[in-house]
Amino acid sequence: MIKCGNMKNLAKNYDPRKVEKRIYSKWEKSGFFNPDVCLERKKTTPRAPYFSMVLPPPNVTGVLHIGHALGITTEDILTRFYRMKGRRTLWIPGTDHAAIATQSKVEALLEKQEKKNRHDLGRREFLKRVNRFAAESRSTILGQLKKMGASLDWSREAYTLDKERNKAVATAFKKLYDLGLIYRGVRIVNWDPKGQTTVSDDEVNHEETEGVLYTFYYEKGFPIPIATTRPETKLGDTAIAVNPKDGRYKKYIGKKFSVNFVGTPLIIKVVGDKAVNPSFGTGALGVTPAHSLADWGIAKRHNLETKQVINEYGKINENYPPFSGKKAKEARKEIVERLKKENLLLREEKIKQSIAKAERTGGIIEPLPKLQWFIDVDKEFSFPYSTLSFVKKGEKTTLKKLMSLSVKKGWISIVPKRFEKTYFHWIENLHDWCISRQIWFGHRIPVYYRKQKPQTEDHNQADNIHVGESPPEKEGWKQDPDTLDTWFSSGLWTFSTLGWPEKTKDLKNYHPTTVLATGYDILFFWVARMILMTTTLKGEIPFHCVYLHGIVRDEKGQKMSKSLGNALDPVNLAEKYGTDALRMSLIMGSAPGNDVKMSESKIKAQKHFANKIWNASRFVLSILPENKKELEKITSKNTPLLGKDSLSYKNFSKHVKEVSKDIENFRLYLAAEKLYHYFWHTFADVIIEESKQSIHEGREEERLSASRNLYLQLIEQLKLLHPFMPFLTEEIWAILPKSPGSEEFLLIEKWPQ
């Protein structure tokens, strides 16, 4: 029998609570999350390839949810893997101010706690409150990131609204403006009457509801019946559009009618437009340019007048008595009543209708023509860089083309590939991006206006608009009161975090970033915008690869949310089962782009796995001799592995290669599964069990060979498992005797070959 005193002081069961905090602070103190320290301490070399990533900045609206935990785990696995591979590895942390989301959260709190709105406080005081809220959220979030074990370089932490990023935003705005890609103009926008602001197409959700399609004549004797779900907007009709091929109405095209519609005089021109579907409704469309994007397009094509009926509060404006001041819905009811009374209503039919709601406030979107700032995605401009192969310097291109070609030409790959199709499809349907918001929290638009003086009224706009970080020195300039869409600043994230617009070393060393890992739900919001911004402002791609993970759902497959009460809190779970178990359970069975169904039993299983690793390690520790010289025989390379052990180790080497390949190819779920399976069902169940005989009863060489095989395989499995289960593996690493040349921290240990 060998003496086995080594494991006496180790608990029989692994208790993550006693380990995780201590280990994280050890890592932080070591400085190895920072590639500069790794370089200094020669853990990597200046000539090593880099691996860089940004953390998709969590919104400062509250706390991290389990979806974040999946993203963080995915990213941390990649980061730890490449760090161990010897790359110059940088993962940058940060948070997002999330303009509308944060502002509406604080507004709701204000309403609830003090029965006040933001105007009661005023812009300055209100912003103070929001910033205070954001700061609290930020520190909660940072704590949670650490709890998850994220090996982020905290020395480079960024915030979308901090000084550096503010400068980046203003610079970006000016540059895009100078390129002619940002313009101010009147267009139909998505107006949120509840939030009193515009929102972009992507911030609108469509819900299917039942609506009523009313078919009627404007007045008695009018030849063309029209159909609409919103009779109240018809007060603003300026035309009827019919399909030019429609025999029924051909003869009316070009004619003008004066009608009296429920007491309001209208001048209706009949136009032919091929956007009109002859088989829907009556085949004739009452054109309301101010309140429908489709009609706006028709009006543009036929030079029709725009008459606004509904105001910013969703009420009929002052021009339409007796309906003025009434809510759209009430006005609708009254108008329909009147049409009925006058015998003008032909039909009422129930139809399925999709209703647009603002994502954040739930307000029903009112399409309104408004003067706003836009990014023009179709405008041709000459590309100012010679850094991308698919567009030459000086060549005419558009933002849409840049976004599309970056992926099409293989500069950026999307994993899984099927999302590339979705991406292209989205770009094809893209309209100009409305970037101005009538909210207070965010980047104030870096534009200043001056009232035109009568004597200088020469239509020279440049005299009265100034685009830049600060106003010109002369008097009378007022900054635009609006703020920018939050995704404007997020779009700059890969390079604004590295110091742009300054020419920093970080930019040179770590951009383009290697991978962007994020949920597929923000492919359009964020990923596409980043590609847009980076190609245009830097002549670079933001990342070489986009890894899209799924959404975390509950056991029933429902999206987790606070309101449904099925949300799992990652910090609670980590506390209960250990972070490593939580991480493992999130990764296992989650193929790229696939949703993950989570349940506590899954996490529990991984807690058991952690315990298994702990105990197998205790066993290996128990067979290691205490005597230094004896121990060296096992830890050093000089002891040969005999037949069976040698074969077992060879097999293990295959496992190592497979796992490495899986991680390199983003098959993290497969790597995790293999690690689990090999450790439990090969290493513990078979190899350890079979070694027991050699160790207890074998000859000296057999004993040494078996012990060395166990020791080697354990050590190397700890390395393989480290990216997935960093705390447990680091803890065991600290306890096990090391081979010559090993690192103090598993964190920076070389990845097995």
Next chain:
RNA sequence: GGACGGUUAGCUCAAUUGGCAGAGCAUCUCGCUUACAUCGAGAAGGUCGCAGGUUCGAGUCCUGCACCGUCCACCA
């Protein structure tokens, strides 16, 4: 209207280039044996959504269908 994904054991999901259908949880039986009862040994449980086709061989490739889900879309 367009596109995408899913359908495999009671539940949650795997099966990387086509090669004997696998895990975890739950269930049943037995076992506290000197790493681990957060464990071990064993059992039961599957016409891989349906219908065709390609192939020596199909859960995997092709065609069609069904159901569930998701995203996109200016048919009022």
